[in-house]
Amino acid sequence: MKSIESISQDGSGLSSDVTDIQELLYSNQLNTSKHSVLRTDKVWTFGYEHVPVRRWMLSRNQVNRTYNLSVVALINHTDEHIYQAPSLTNNFLDYWTPRNRPYAQPNRHLPGNQYKLTWQDHVFTGFLRYMFVVYFHRFSPRIHQMTHLLAEHWSNYLWDKDQRTLNDTAAIFIRRGDKMSEDSFWKKHNMWRNISMYVKGLLDEEQRQNRTFSSVFIMTDDVSVMNSIQDYADPNSKGTDEPYARKHLRNRQIMYNVFAPQACFDPFIRIGFEQFLVSVEFIVQHVQFTVGHSDSNVGRYFEEITYARNQLKASVQSDSFVKNAPDYL
Structure with a gap:
């Protein structure tokens, strides 16, 4: 059997070799031949980590939407959040610290145990995670509706109380429950981080x-945490x-999901889980x-989600919006 390439080039005069990236554009294809043969050895000599589309999707220093970028521009990843390295060298992973990196090696679905992940693999999996976080973070309409109602509730409350808005709101997320085996502080000290350590993270920022965050939204699965924080903020306590x-925390407005049972969420109860998603959103x-x-x-x-949605702003670094509570005061 003849190869597809030879068939498409078989004396008709309606085919051509595509040897330049510009020739791949649809507008140019309309004006050329009926059949095009992609010469992969000439069209694109770089790997997927150098595809030009990245430069206007991921870079803080964006370029025009063109496929005629120079090699120098294509291999420069200095301003791209998923690389954070001046160049893609074999050892750049040693100082590659994006916030959207997976916390475990992306090798769960690799066949066998002989394949060694390359830096291209790490780059591409980081890119995929970014795409999923940005474009697939979509909750169902009822979650969005409840989130809107929650925001409307607190907006009205804050304005009626002292003409405040949601613009000075921070959040504290405290996960306890069944997470003892995964919590680094518990494994070291056989106890949870106390609330003061989370407050210390807020105060440092x-x-x-x-600035001062006059309102603090609390998200937790522990009822005692919610009760304690509300007590700490009460000036009459x-x-x-x-x-x-x-x-x-004294005199700050403590906010929470007013639709959640016991002012917190229980991930093992369906209604609690839905309100958990509302709190996240x-x-x-x-x-x-x-x-x-x-x-x-x-x-x-x-x-991941907060950084991915904001990373193209010049002032945003990987820890601009979310930080870990410290392990000591």
């Missing part, structure tokens, strides 16, 4: 930005535990800064 948290849409911890997969998710 306020000092860095020279007579309690004495966690003096650091009491000092720095509220934080992603309306909160300016979040303190959590990457020991939790939800904490890691906040890192």
Whole structure:
């Protein structure tokens, strides 16, 4: 049997070799031949990590939408958040620290155990994670509707109380429950991080930005955490535990998902899970800064989704919106 290439070129005069990336564009194909033979040895000599479309999707220093980029431009990844390295060298993974990297090696579905991941594999899996986070983070309409109602509730409350808005809202995410075996602090000290450590993460960011978050949205699966934080913020409280948290939370407006059972979520109950998604979406849409911890997969998710949605802004770094609670005051 003849090869497809030889058939398409078989004396008809209606075929041509495509040897330049510009020739692949649809507008040019309309004006040339009926059949085009893609010469992969000439059209594109670089790998997928150099595809030009990345330069206007992922780079803070965006270029015009053209396929006629120079080689120098194609191999320069300095301003791209998924690389954060001046060039793609064999050892660039040693100092590659994007926030959307997987926390485990992307080799779960590889055949056998002999394949060794290359730096191209790491780059491409990082790119895929970014695409999924940005374009596939879509909750069902009822979750969006509940999130809108939650935002409307707190917007009206804050404005009626003292003409405040949601623009000065931070979040604290505390995951406890059954996560003892995954929590690094618990494994070291056989206890949870106390609330003051999360407050310390919030205070550090306020000092860095020279601002105050007058409202704090709390997301937790532990009822005692919610009750304690509300008590710490109450200026009339007579309690004495966690003096650091009491000092720095006092008089702040404590917000939470008012639709959730017991003002928190239970991931093992369906209604609790749906309200968990509402809380997630509220934080992603309306909160300016979040303190959590990457020991939790939800904490890691906040890192990824928040950074992915904001990374093309010049002032945004990988830890601009979400930070881990410290392990000490």
